[in-house]
Amino acid sequence: MAETEQAAESGAAEDEAAPAAKGKLKLIIAAVGVVAILGGGAGGFFFFRHHGEEQQAEAPPPKPPAFIEIPDMLVNLAGLPGERVQYLKVKLTLEVKDEKQVEAIKPNLPRVTDLFQTYLRELRPIDLNGSAGLFRLKEELTRRVNAAVEPNQVSAVLFKEIVVQ
Known part of the structure; x- marks a missing residue:
């Protein structure tokens, strides 16, 4: 009987040690997970912060566009016979x-x-x-x-003035 009591006591001691070992293992895994998440977040923050600064520093300022003036045009618009003639400036x-x-481009301005004149006359x-027509x-x-x-x-044709009379 003494053997069974010793066996029971040693079994109880092993049962208490097993949950204690499992609890410590879970605690260690949780601690490692929290440290990994915090480390990854901090690393990502610094990576993206410095990476964004490099992109902004490398981009040169955009060049302003250049403009070419076209001589003013006055054309009559196409209409039905007998209608009043309308003009476009x-x-x-x-x-x-x-x-x-x-x-x-300047040598090609004529x-x-x-x-432009032949198209506008049509x-x-x-x-x-309306704005859709323009x-x-x-x-x-x-x-x-x-x-x-x-x-x-x-890049674009810009209207400075457009008058229909």
Whole structure:
């Protein structure tokens, strides 16, 4: 009987040691996990903070665009026979990316003016109604000027003044 009591006591001691060992193991794993999460967060913070500063420091300031003035144009708009003749007066400016393109485009300005005049004479007054009409006009003029000055590129055609009479 003494052996069974000793066996029971040693078994009880082992049962108490097993939960204590499991509890310590869980505590160690939890502590390692918390340290890993905090370390990863701190490392990520410093990485992205310094990485963002490097990108901002490397970006050069953008160059301001250059502009080319187009001579004022006055054209009569297309209309039905017997209708009152309406006129369109337009002042335009071309926007290009840099000053080098200005010198390359200037010799082509007579061609650009001719393309604009022939296109504008085909328009009807209803084509210019509203902001959508002016947007379509701007896009069409940009497309035509880019075809005329091709290897160079015009970013936009800007309206300085547009009057329909």
